[in-house]
Amino acid sequence: MLSDSWTVAWKEWRELLRIGGGRRGVIVRALFSVGLLGVLWPWLIGAPFVASGMPVLFATMTAAMYVSALLPDSFPGERERHTMETMLASRLPDSAVLLGKIGAMVSYAFAAALLMLVSGWITVNLKVSGDLLLYDTDVLITAVVFSFLTAGLVGAFGTLVSLRAATVKQAQQVLTSGLMLLLLAPAVIAEAWPALWEQMVAAFSTGASSDRQQLVTIAAAMVLAQVILYAIAKRRFVREKLVSDER
Amino acid sequence: MVSRADGTRELNEIAIRTAALTRVFNSGSGSVVALDGLTLEVARGRIFGFLGPNGAGKTTMVRLLLGLLTPTAGSAQVLGYDAAHDGARIRERAGALLEHDGLYERLTAYDNLEFYARVWRLDRTQRKQRIRELLERFGLWDRRKDAAGTWSRGMKRKLALARALLHKPQLIFLDEPTAGLDPGAAAALRDDLSALVTHERATIFLNTHNLAEAERLCDQIGVIARGRLLAQGAPHELRRQFQGNRIEIAGRAFNHEWEREMGSLPTVEEVEIRDGRVSLQLTAGAPAAPIVRWLVEHGAEIEEIRRTDASLEDVYLQVTSDPVIHQTTDR
Numbered sequence: 006m007l008s009d010s011w012t013v014a015w016k017e018w019r020e021l022l023r024i025g026g027g028r029r030g031v032i033v034r035a036l037f038s039v040g041l042l043g044v045l046w047p048w049l050i051g052a053p054f055v056a057s058g059m060p061v062l063f064a065t066m067t068a069a070m071y072v073s074a075l076l077p078d079s080f081p082g083e084r085e086r087h088t089m090e091t092m093l094a095s096r097l098p099d100s101a102v103l104l105g106k107i108g109a110m111v112s113y114a115f116a117a118a119l120l121m122l123v124s125g126w127i128t129v130n131l132k133v134s135g136d137l138l139l140y141d142t143d144v145l146i147t148a149v150v151f152s153f154l155t156a157g158l159v160g161a162f163g164t165l166v167s168l169r170a171a172t173v174k175q176a177q178q179v180l181t182s183g184l185m186l187l188l189l190a191p192a193v194i195a196e197a198w199p200a201l202w203e204q205m206v207a208a209f210s211t212g213a214s215s216d217r218q219q220l221v222t223i224a225a226a227m228v229l230a231q232v233i234l235y236a237i238a239k240r241r242f243v244r245e246k247l248v249s250d251e252r
Numbered sequence: 253m254v255s256r257a258d259g260t261r262e263l264n265e266i267a268i269r270t271a272a273l274t275r276v277f278n279s280g281s282g283s284v285v286a287l288d289g290l291t292l293e294v295a296r297g298r299i300f301g302f303l304g305p306n307g308a309g310k311t312t313m314v315r316l317l318l319g320l321l322t323p324t325a326g327s328a329q330v331l332g333y334d335a336a337h338d339g340a341r342i343r344e345r346a347g348a349l350l351e352h353d354g355l356y357e358r359l360t361a362y363d364n365l366e367f368y369a370r371v372w373r374l375d376r377t378q379r380k381q382r383i384r385e386l387l388e389r390f391g392l393w394d395r396r397k398d399a400a401g402t403w404s405r406g407m408k409r410k411l412a413l414a415r416a417l418l419h420k421p422q423l424i425f426l427d428e429p430t431a432g433l434d435p436g437a438a439a440a441l442r443d444d445l446s447a448l449v450t451h452e453r454a455t456i457f458l459n460t461h462n463l464a465e466a467e468r469l470c471d472q473i474g475v476i477a478r479g480r481l482l483a484q485g486a487p488h489e490l491r492r493q494f495q496g497n498r499i500e501i502a503g504r505a506f507n508h509e510w511e512r513e514m515g516s517l518p519t520v521e522e523v524e525i526r527d528g529r530v531s532l533q534l535t536a537g538a539p540a541a542p543i544v545r546w547l548v549e550h551g552a553e554i555e556e557i558r559r560t561d562a563s564l565e566d567v568y569l570q571v572t573s574d575p576v577i578h579q580t581t582d583r
Contacts, residue, residue, distance in 0.1 A: 012370040016356070019367075023358040023399070091354025091415075094318050094425075095371050096344040244339075248320045 006101050013097065013105025014112070017079060021113050024078075039117065042067055043124035052133045055140045060125060064118040064152035066188075071114035072159040073184050077176035079106050080167035084247065093244050103242045107164055107235075111156045118152035147220060154227040159184070161234035168241050267423055267455035268294040268317060272326035275312050275479075286312040288479040289326065294472065296422075297453040299445065301460055301470035303568055309479040310459040311351055314425045317457070318343055331423055347421035349429055353412040357401025361392055361411050364400055365418060372419035386414035389444065391437075405432035413441065420452060427459040442469055467564045477572045487564055494567040497534040501547065503554040506530055510550060517546070531560070 042063040047054045054060065083089040092102060122145070130138055140148075163180050170176035275287040287309045294300040304310050315321045317330050319339015328335040330342045355364050362383065369379040387393040390410040395403070400411060409432045416424055429445075430438040442465065448454045460466050466473055467487050475483040475490075483490055506525050514523045514530075519538035524531045532543060540557060547554060562570075 008373075009371070012367070015370065016359075016363075016367040019363055020356060020358050086357070087352035088354045088356055090320070090350055090352070091348065091412075093320060094343060094346075094348040094350060095368065096340065097371055098340065245321055248315055 006098060006104075009097050009101030010105040010108060013102055014109040017106055017109030018113065021075065021109065039067070039121050039124050043121035044128045047125040047128040048132055050129075052129060052138055054125060054129050055138050056144070058144060058147075060122055060140060060144055061148040061151055063125065064122055064148040065155040067121045068114045068118040068152040068156035069159045069184060069187075071117045072110050072156050073163055073180040074177075075110050075113060076160065076163035076167050077170065077173045077180060079110060080164065081170050081173045081176050085173055090248055093248060099242050099244055100239065103164070103239060107160050107238075110163075111153075111160045114156040114160070115153050118156070119149070122148055122152075143217075150224060151227075154224055154231070157231045158227050158234070161231045161238060164238045165234060165241065168238060265296055266293055266329070267296045267298075268292070268300070268328070268330050268457065270317075270326065270328045273313075273316060273323055273328050274325040275309075275316060275321060276324040285479050287316070287323075290476070290479070290481045291326075292474055292481055292484055294455060294457060296455050297449055298471040299449055299456040299458060299469050301458045301466035301473040302476060303460060303463065303466055303473060304476035305461075305572060308476045310476060311427065312479075313476070314348070314350070314427065314457065314459065318346060318348060318425065342423075345421060346423040346425060347416035347419065348425040349412050349416040349427060350425070351427045353408045355400045355408055355412055355415075358399060360397050361387065361400050361403070362396040364411060365415055368415050368418050374419065382418055386417060390414055406434060406437060409433055410437065410441070417448070421454065423455045423457065424448070425457045425459075428461065429458070430462065430465060438465070445469060463564045463568055473564070475568060475571045482571045483567065490567045491562050491564065494562045494570050497536055497538060498560045498562065499532050499534065499540050499543075500558055500560050501530040501532070501544065501554055502528060502556040503530075503547075503552055504528060505552050506547075507550070507552075510547075514543070514546070517543070519543070 046059070046063065050057075050059065083092070122140070126138075126140060162183065163176075166179045166183070167176045170179065269292075271291050273287055273290040274285070277284045277286055290309075290313065302310050302313065312321065316323055317328055317335055319330075319335045319342050322336050331345050333341045335342060356367070359367070365383045365386065366379060369383060374382060384393065387396055390413070392407060392410060392414070395407075400408060403411070409429065413426070413429055416426070426445075430441055433441060445456055445458075446469065449456060458466070458470060470487060473483075473485065473487055473490060474481055483493075485493070506528065508525050511523050511525050514520055514532075519535050519542065520532060521535055522531075522533035530547070532540075534540070534543070544554060544557060
């Protein structure tokens with residue numbers, strides 16, 4: 006099953022790299038999307054960027070944005086382009102198709118988040134002359150781990166949305182709205198949060214948090230949520246339903 | 253695997269066998285019977301043509317045989333496996349070119365085949381050899397690095413067909429394979445399909461509207477309309493069964509105004525006078541002599557009288573307009 010998933014992921018990656026016209030398109034898109042969070046903001050903030058919690062937020066945002074932008078093209082997109090039925094008519098097992106597609110999207114988004122971190126680090130060092138500045142180890146680990154978990158979580162949620170959506174447009178609308186809600190909700194309901202949560206978020210966003218236990222708890226909650234969402238997605242990934250939708 | 257069929261032939265001689273296969277689609281506005289108690293048999297190493305108008309149930313049939321849909325009632329055995337429960341095993345051994353090409357238009361032609369070659373677990377060397385062999389056979393090798401989306405309809409169809417043949421499947425489902433191909437490419441493709449059946453003993457299940465193609469390629473034909481199999485048999489058998497009592501009289505001094513008068517004769521069902529010929533469809537068993545006498549009495553000079561064969565198109569039109577089930581004995 007893993008080898009089949011890898012095959013599907015290989016195809017998904019090839020397609021992703023060809024959105025917008027081959028290698029040149031990839032480079033232009035990478036520069037544009039990573040440029041804002043990985044170049045502009047680090048340039049404006051300067052040296053404090055590498056020591057703050059901002060890389061964590063930016064990396065997770067990058068991962069979330071990439072997954073939510075790409076998933077609709079992968080599921081309802083394949084149905085719209087009538088490629089899904091041919092794939093389902095092959096020997097590939099359902100789980101391999103599902104895992105391969107999600108794996109490709111999550112790894113692509115994670116790669117974009119890592120690229121953002123690298124470009125941010127290079128930008129800061131180009132701006133600030135003197136000794137080479139490095140990310141705080143905790144910040145870097147947190148950024149890497151949470152961008153991966155965020156990609157996975159948004160990927161799981163996005164897969165559920167995409168499997169239900171009739172069209173790419175519908176999936177994009179639901180995912181964009183969901184992501185906006187996710188980003189804005191903390192600010193809107195901050196007043197109602199318990200003091201402990203407020204402190205935790207504040208510490209997290211300034212990089213002052215040293216309470217790894219809290220981060221581990223959040224990470225564990227994210228993993229659990231993903232497992233549940235993926236299990237639901239697997240139940241909903243029904244070959245007959247997907248084929249009937251193309252009827 | 254089922255060890256033995258309930259007929260006289262071993263099951264391994266039969267690629268596809270359906271029994272009262274039925275599929276009903278339910279929607280908010282009611283239910284649609286896409287297939288209605290369809291029973292047929294396709295022998296291994298043969299080309300079976302499945303003819304029918306749009307919406308007749310041909311695509312649903314292929315989906316059921318591939319195990320992509322489950323039947324509402326009845327059963328289907330494909331390559332010895334129950335399509336409802338062993339779809340994965342069938343799909344492992346079958347290739348399919350469905351209604352749509354199903355190509356990844358952003359990927360190159362080569363990558364489209366590379367992906368499916370990996371799906372079918374061809375090793376690196378096999379992949380290279382087989383992809384090159386198929387692309388060269390279909391005249392696509394020189395443009396293998398182009399994105400498939402930039403190709404013409406015919407080229408895409410060829411590429412999709414190459415994809416269906418990659419793993420040398422035992423059973424191939426083809427839905428209008430020559431649609432969009434130029435006559436030369438269509439003829440070459442027909443030769444390829446015949447060769448595939450002859451040399452590799454593959455079985456081909458061909459959905460088509462192209463009656464000439466079906467007549468040229470297929471060993472057996474099934475005609476379906478409104479989800480029901482209306483006729484099944486070898487092309488020559490169907491033509492014989494449906495030719496009816498048709499005669500053609502060649503000669504001189506025919507008058508077009510006789511069409512109405514002849515049409516009112518008790519044994520004449522249809523009559524057409526054109527280009528010095530009178531084409532007649534007579535009632536079953538009616539002799540031609542009284543008609544000939546009638547023509548002579550009206551001043552016609554007769555040179556030749558012959559019975560004519562029905563074309564597959566005649567069979568198709570007759571069967572689809574007359575929903576009585578016809579089945580020839582010679583399968």
